[in-house]
Amino acid sequence: xxxxxxxxxxxxxxxxxxxxxxxxxxxxxxxxxxxxxxxxxxxxxxxxxxxxxxxxxxxxxxxxxxxxxxxxxxxxxxxxxxxxxxxxxxxxxxxxxxxxxxxxxxxxxxxxxxxxxxxxxxxxxxxxxxxxxxxxxxxxxxxxxxxxxxxxxxxxxxxxxxxxxxxxxxxxxxxxxxxxxxxxxxxxxxxxxxxxxxxxxxxxxxxxxxxxxxxxxxxxxxxxxxxxxxxxxxxxxxxxxxxxxxxxxxxxxxxxxxxxxxxxxxxxxxxxxxxxxxxxxxxxxxxxxxxxxxxxxxxxxxxxxxxxxxxxxxxxxxxxxxxxxxxxxxxxxxxxxxxxxxxxxxxxxxxxxxxxxxxxxxxxxxxxxxxxxxxxxxxxxxxxxxxxxxxxxxx
Amino acid sequence: xxxxxxxxxxxxxxxxxxxxxxxxxxxxxxxxxxxxxxxxxxxxxxxxxxxxxxxxxxxxxxxxxxxxxxxxxxxxxxxxxxxxxxxxxxxxxxxxxxxxxxxxxxxxxxxxxxxxxxxxxxxxxxxxxxxxxxxxxxxxxxxxxxxxxxxxxxxxxxxxxxxxxxxxxxxxxxxxxxxxxxxxxxxxxxxxxxxxxxxxxxxxxxxxxxxxxxxxxxxxxxxxxxxxxxxxxxxxxxxxxxxxxxxxxxxxxxxxxxxxxxxxxxxxxxxxxxxxxxxxxxxxxxxxxxxxxxxxxxxxxxxxxxxxxxxxxxxxxxxxxxxxxxxxxxxxxxxxxxxxxxxxxxxxxxxxxx
Numbered sequence: 043x044x045x046x047x048x049x050x051x052x053x054x055x056x057x058x059x060x061x062x063x064x065x066x067x068x069x070x071x072x073x074x075x076x077x078x079x080x081x082x083x084x085x086x087x088x089x090x091x092x093x094x095x096x097x098x099x100x101x102x103x104x105x106x107x108x109x110x111x112x113x114x115x116x117x118x119x120x121x122x123x124x125x126x127x128x129x130x131x132x133x134x135x136x137x138x139x140x141x142x143x144x145x146x147x148x149x150x151x152x153x154x155x156x157x158x159x160x161x162x163x164x165x166x167x168x169x170x171x172x173x174x175x176x177x178x179x180x181x182x183x184x185x186x187x188x189x190x191x192x193x194x195x196x197x198x199x200x201x202x203x204x205x206x207x208x209x210x211x212x213x214x215x216x217x218x219x220x221x222x223x224x225x226x227x228x229x230x231x232x233x234x235x236x237x238x239x240x241x242x243x244x245x246x247x248x249x250x251x252x253x254x255x256x257x258x259x260x261x262x263x264x265x266x267x268x269x270x271x272x273x274x275x276x277x278x279x280x281x282x283x284x285x286x287x288x289x290x291x292x293x294x295x296x297x298x299x300x301x302x303x304x305x306x307x308x309x310x311x312x313x314x315x316x317x318x319x320x321x322x323x324x325x326x327x328x329x330x331x332x333x334x335x336x337x338x339x340x341x342x343x344x345x346x347x348x349x350x351x352x353x354x355x356x357x358x359x360x361x362x363x364x365x366x367x368x369x370x371x372x373x374x375x376x377x378x379x380x381x382x383x384x385x386x387x388x389x390x391x392x393x394x395x396x397x398x399x400x401x402x403x404x405x406x407x408x409x410x411x412x413x414x415x416x417x418x419x420x421x422x423x424x425x426x427x428x429x430x431x432x433x434x435x436x437x
Numbered sequence: 438x439x440x441x442x443x444x445x446x447x448x449x450x451x452x453x454x455x456x457x458x459x460x461x462x463x464x465x466x467x468x469x470x471x472x473x474x475x476x477x478x479x480x481x482x483x484x485x486x487x488x489x490x491x492x493x494x495x496x497x498x499x500x501x502x503x504x505x506x507x508x509x510x511x512x513x514x515x516x517x518x519x520x521x522x523x524x525x526x527x528x529x530x531x532x533x534x535x536x537x538x539x540x541x542x543x544x545x546x547x548x549x550x551x552x553x554x555x556x557x558x559x560x561x562x563x564x565x566x567x568x569x570x571x572x573x574x575x576x577x578x579x580x581x582x583x584x585x586x587x588x589x590x591x592x593x594x595x596x597x598x599x600x601x602x603x604x605x606x607x608x609x610x611x612x613x614x615x616x617x618x619x620x621x622x623x624x625x626x627x628x629x630x631x632x633x634x635x636x637x638x639x640x641x642x643x644x645x646x647x648x649x650x651x652x653x654x655x656x657x658x659x660x661x662x663x664x665x666x667x668x669x670x671x672x673x674x675x676x677x678x679x680x681x682x683x684x685x686x687x688x689x690x691x692x693x694x695x696x697x698x699x700x701x702x703x704x705x706x707x708x709x710x711x712x713x714x715x716x717x718x719x720x721x722x723x724x725x726x727x728x729x730x731x732x733x734x735x736x737x738x739x740x741x742x743x744x745x746x747x748x749x750x751x752x753x754x755x756x757x758x759x760x761x762x763x764x765x766x767x768x769x770x771x772x773x774x775x776x777x778x779x780x781x782x783x784x785x786x787x788x789x790x791x
Contacts, residue, residue: 067650166644244479 057086063381091155094125097138099385103173131177133420135388136427158386195247214358223379225405230381259381286430288314308345388418441666447572452614457505486600486711518576523559558741585714590639603716625745659746671695678704680740
């Protein structure tokens, strides 16, 4: 968490690779990962990483495949490179990024490839739901038949009740994500939606409707991270560094929390990342939060200190209209429109934030973005990992 | 016809001498399935499906359709050299449907008889085989039937649509045909999108995998290959009919291939009778033949899970309008309608195991 002082020890993103999120019937887990790895390595001038951290939560259950480290090192012709999976459910991507950051900061390695990958279309939806549910507390939550979605619905019910909100209070998060996704060529859904579409959408788990839940998708994203003293020539591409990193955990079961509507791990991870970056919240230019459910978006904003308790639901409308004091959120569609890529989400977020900071976000570009904050959540936000990415001016 | 070696070209020109539809009278509205399984909420993929009665199965229904085809063909049934029934609801696992049908219509004993199986395209593959039989000169007439009383597990998405019905076709040399075959092509791959294991009562499926990599890929490929080799395009056809597991899929694949709603409207029966599986595209074709005119061109593409598509390009002759009134129209069968509730449906279809 100590602030970087020496440029050689700072951690830079030398390459990013993003595959389109969606239903990749014709491509396997390893093929998706290889595509992202190849793109990231190509951007970094073909660099061979010294370590590989794979972010994934579902391959053992859905693809009957573990040991993704060796699998992908082999398939990517990176023979001999140390490699392992980092698993923290939906926070796997952020956690893999953080482990890469820590490894690089330790000085033991000078380059790390982080690749997030999920292949969810291998199985029918009941098997997928069962696999995702393993990130809840098996003995005290899942055994009662709850799913992640039904737990999120309970949080949403509590939120609407406590703050006396209308049934469609969280609609703006979905509208915002879909509007932003329209500008992301890698998004699964690229059409804005209307409020009526949200209001008419079928219930998944009352009061949580289909547009409150992000769709699971196949996908892979990769980052090649290097220490400053190992940074390849990136030409005119602005350099982006990881300026802050934080991670925290909370109780895995939501019933063990004093206030279920407070994402304590998310609050702690955000603070750690900000302290690490040495900047106050107001210097953040955009926030890629983990909108796996619309209620997660509201609670993440409140946890980050961007909205008071009970006020997070208002934030999406302010963000959408670009009002002063509201950050752009989920600028490339977030999980709702890009697609929820499970354990790869944090890697997608980091790659997308890098595009924003490098001015490569096309129609979704946030103007003059300098500091981007990303955060991914595992399960019911039992794990939270936050990072701050910063554009470095000059070469 | 074509120089494409991948096309299946008979030695002599072949056509359809007679066709006949059969659709049972009972209708289960999709809202009934939604009422029982979804608390009445959610969309429905069709309006209603046709349900076979207690005394009906693929054999009795095939006999009905075959008699209609014979009435239109106006031939001596003893001249039929093959009776082939494609279905995924053959009443017996071992013992042919086709021998019973052949006996009932007077085609026995000097006849080949066999049951065909390939999910929803078992009917069109029987037609293609019959084309080969007649086209080679081995037979003057061959009868091919696609008929189903489709299975849908109670509560499964398929239960809305799994319907009953089908059609029979008598293949004959072109000179006797009311519809002439211009070309046919078959496209098959190993694609596990939908299956029913031996001894299982209901099929399983890969949900959305049944769409893009299965239905759409195979129908598009089969249609393109056939149309390219015949050097025709969508606008050259008056009608097109595709396998219809629900309303959206055939509408979308038609659009992708350049067909308009007007071209597919006549053959799109699924909203009113459901997905009749091996009979789906074939019964759609009967509705088109009920109103097509001399010279009209028709494209038919079936789809069977597992997976494959058979494509056929057809052209109507003057004999169609001269002979088609000898049997009930498909619209008459659809209009002959008795609505039932889910409980009656459960009884008729043996959904209750007691």
